[in-house]
Amino acid sequence: MTAVAVLTGLCLLLALPLAVTAVRQRALAAMALRNIGRRRTEAALVIGGALLGTAIITSAFVVGDVIDGAVADEARTRYGPIDLTVTTPDRDTFDLATATVRDAARDGALGTADRGGVDGLLDVTVTTATIEAPARDTALPRVEVVTLDLAEARTFGGEATDTGLADAGDLAPGEALVSATTAERLHIDIGDRLLVHVAGATTELTVAEVVAQVGLAGYGGVIVAPGTLPDAAAAAGGAAPVRHQLLVSLAGGVFDTGEAAGDATDTLRTVLAGLPDVRVEAPKAAVLDVAEQEGAGFTELFGTIGAFSVLAGILLLVNLFTMLAEERRTELGMLRALGFTRRRLTRTFALEGVLYALPAAVLGAGLGLGIGWLVAAVAGPLLGVAADGARYPLVIEPASLAAGAALGLLVSLVTIWLASIRIARLNIVRAIRDLPEPSRRRAGRRTLALSGLAVGTGVALTVAGAVGDAGPALLLGVPIAAYAAMPWLRRLVGERRARLAVGVIVLGWALGVVPLFPEVMTFDDPVVFVLQGVVSTAGAVSLVGGLDRVWAGLIARFGRGNGLAARLGVAYPLARPTRTSLLVGMFAMVVFTITILSTYSVTYDRNSDTRAADVAIGADVLLDTAPGSGVDAAALATRDDIAGVAEMTRGVATFTADHLDTARAWTLTGYDAALLDRGMPAALASRDPAYTSDAAAYQAMLDDPTLAVVPDGFLAGAGATSVMVVGSTFTALDPATGAPHELTVVGVGTIGDWLGTGVLVGQPLAADLTAGAETGMRSYVEVADGADPATVAASLNRTYLAAGADANPITTLVDEAMGQLRGLFTMLRGYLGLGLLIGTAGLGVVMVRAVRERRQGIAMLRAMGASSRLVRTAMLVEAGLIVVQGTVIGVLLGLATTQQLLGVLDPDLTLSVPWVGLAVIVAVPLASSLAATAWPAARAAAIRPAVALRTVE
């Protein structure tokens, strides 16, 4: 909210003087309004361009809000009134724990009714089972079966509807309530027969009711009456691995108890410390924290990607206002002659800009809301960011809308003010007589002194960045110094060479800084990625701008016929390097990002076999089995279709880190020396340099229980400081005591935890940190020669159904995981399409204005006998030249940057160039821009010379 206030304050600061001017000088306001009114189409296009910029900014916030809302919805669908859980496998311990919790609640130790007071306790038993629906020929491993008293459950917590069981009927013996999600997966309905397999025992149940995935009904996939499962286990002659749980509801709404839950957890852990094997957790608070982090992460991701489109929008605005000013030069010069001060002229011009910017900000925020929701609603399920059954609500968060609108407006206002200030510096006589500005004057001493100072600052920034491991400073220092040195370079080598030199230096630095300073340029901070894109684009555009002779030479050599259309088409872009650079830069930045996304996507696709081989460690099938299922390597190895088996321990552990408010659950896998003999469980993108190889790091972890390898994105939040890198520390909580166990990151996995390995540690530590019933076994199965992995996986699923087997060919798992990544890339490319829309619309507007600006020149050409076709072709060549330069720069830089990103983030991957995709990336902007230019070009061709050349007679 503070950020919104600051942004709004800044907007007001910039807009207020204009509002005062508009009120006090009605004529100026009328002039601005009429200027818009007489060019409605162009005004609409300008507003459209600015509107898209604001929409992109806003949508990044909205994506975060919707993802936050969707993930947080798990609090409603899976937990409802459940805030805390007190779990123990032992019934006697459980009874003691329950009594202790009741005492604490009664004494007010868990908070008062105002804040965190307990408003419900519910005794349940939870068992992980495999559910089979014989009639449907379906089965589902690892379903939580909750045993509870329905009458008590309906009154649990403050609000009966939150339990999801308010309308559920009573259960007769042998009946079960099934959650909607479980029913959907098993394709079952009321009356269907279910077989519940728990620890070798099977119980037959009938579906009494399918209940909505809400609260307690979502906490368990299947709900049964008390006594049902222990009886079944007893009948089978074994002890069912049940977990006795006391569910605690704190006073307050479903989404409001996060903070109180943290305090209550600490209190309960303290009062229950004397009891063995008792775990206290706050699962709903963790979900809400994850939701916030996920939302922030998505906002950051889409904000980073969208930044390029927003920058394109800024360049468009600058260009439009510069053109607008040039078009009005005579009028503005006249106003100065009539006695307007520069300040008043600035305001007069800015006033018109504000009339564009204000509706653009408001409409853009509205459009951003829709785009953001659409993106989140498509991306969320695609990536599985929220729990099954979660909704992706259209979250209308006033703060986000206000922030998006204010940020968009601020960008526009700053651009408008700067352009207006520049415009107001016009020379009155030259403006009135419409004479061109004189060539750049030789820089004076003051300019040279300031230039020298800026060069020094740039150099200092570079050194500080290199020494202080600050990527942004290191990246920006050299370009600042190079551009600041322009006045000196102009003196020494002339304008064109100076531009070329600066272009070469800046581009060279942008591309060379990563290999030169790999430790600093780690891309952990997304800002570095954005800055590198901006700096390399600026360098390339400067360089290309200095190559005007090359273009002219090419046209002279290869131009069709005598190349007049081409020559005229390139004449304006080459003669106006600043304007051309802005347009070229606009396209280059958007295409740059789209190229990176496309190349990354294709590279991952084409490396999927390698990826599968990397993580398979010689196995073909991955088999996960339920805790205590009794399926072990020895049993598997006896099968004819299996050649070998390696095992890992896999479970869910609880972690905290300095940047997290609450603990988060994450998969943790333990490996042993036998598995390491077969290969490494995950490829590393980065490794502690103390180890000479990845294998050495994994070996060290077996001996040192303070070391861990974490997957990419582990415990990630928004911002560079919330990313785990080599050397970072985090804490795993002992499941029984909550005691912290500090771990240091010795390696970070490559992008994509394809097999869901999670955090990797030595097996003994994994067993400690996932102690309890949730720990399962993971087996890497190597199939026998000639056996088909898919067939073996299906056979394993059938054979070990009761053990909760979940077997899949490793290639299938990797493909599925890559599909998610591919989906994200596609989504981001679509999102960036908005940037291309800005570019295309912008070019269209610029060309419309160009026709107006060159009306007399075009008329003269027509008077001299130039055909309307020639005029039209020249305009299209001009647009084409700009787009081709922009897209080619964007594509080349995108490829180069992807190569660097891969080198840093995933060094094992080989870059694959998406040739077809690149052709589309070049063709789409070119075609759409030519289409957008067709109308102004036709207008230019239709100019009647006598009308355009008519002078006052």
Next chain:
Amino acid sequence: MNVGPQRTHTDTPAPPPQILSARGVVKTYRSGAHEVSALRGIDLDVQVGELVTVMGPSGNGKTTLLNCLSGLDDIDAGTVTVDGADLFAMSDAKRTRHRATRMGFVFQAFNLIPVLSAAENVELPLLVTGVAPKAARKRAHDVLGRVGLGDRADHRPGELSGGERQRVTVARALVGEPALIWADEPTGALDSRTAGDIIELLLEVHAAGQTLVIVTHDEGLGRSGQRLVQVRDGRIVHDGDPRTAPAASELAPAAAASVEVAS
């Protein structure tokens, strides 16, 4: 200074052929219910090699006459023949082509393309008609040399003075060796000294055999030609010896040249 196109003069006693013939040319501008009769039946012949100046009060149809007789603008009635071709019997494309090969233009506002150099501006009419770039550039340099701008060929219009810019436009009009050059207020945007230079240049061009029709307010230029055409209220009121033409003050426009169309 030899500035005109290189034409062969004959000594035959026969009158020189006509380059322009206009008969009954009518032009009316319409804006909603408002109509302005700009030309009300213009008859005009111009012989090859003539220097015709057109004068008259502001708003009486001089520029419209130039625009219509050169084919830059459409006419409502009448015929215009330039170098043997009926302009308004042609399609727009053919008329454009005819203009490109047979006519040159000089305007008050110069109308040079600001992003092209002087040489590039001058070579444009040649490139429009399909002349090869190298040949066009050579010819442009030659003509610029003839108008005294040989050393300014690579400068852009913004780097030239007003007089120099107008010389470039004269060079541009000459470069295609047109049959007829139209000049609309060629000295209107220049100071008197520079205007004098341009008048001198145009007279030299004419002396070299070039046919010129010049619309002007400049009395000096207007009366320096062989033939002065005076226009008032869209009609030619004098066509002949400049010495016998009425003074400008006698040509005050009629009270109402525009006519409201009855609804």
